[in-house]
Amino acid sequence: MEHTHTHEHTKAVINRLSRAIGHLESVKKMVEEGKDCSEVLIQLAAVKSAVNNTGKLILKDHIEHCIVHAIENDDKEAIEQLSVAIDRFMK
Numbered sequence: 001m002e003h004t005h006t007h008e009h010t011k012a013v014i015n016r017l018s019r020a021i022g023h024l025e026s027v028k029k030m031v032e033e034g035k036d037c038s039e040v041l042i043q044l045a046a047v048k049s050a051v052n053n054t055g056k057l058i059l060k061d062h063i064e065h066c067i068v069h070a071i072e073n074d075d076k077e078a079i080e081q082l083s084v085a086i087d088r089f090m091k
Helices: 010-032 037-072 076-090
Strands: none
Touching: 010 037, 037 076
16 A cells, blocks of 8 residues: 655654765766776665664654554554565565
């Protein structure tokens, strides 16, 4: 069941994504300028971590709101979709 909604952490998620996008743009510039590969890899790791942590925050909100609602309404499809999303997120 598709639905639009906001969660407790929506503003934090948007802020984190904005920072990650800015950081990734900086990494792109590093590559364009021929910066040291080791430094680029370190910065990419930081971007990856930022994106993963943002995903964890979205997952937390999803479980606390959508999945609780799905359980209360016996929405097995939403729970199955969560399982698929976790599998894809963890790859």
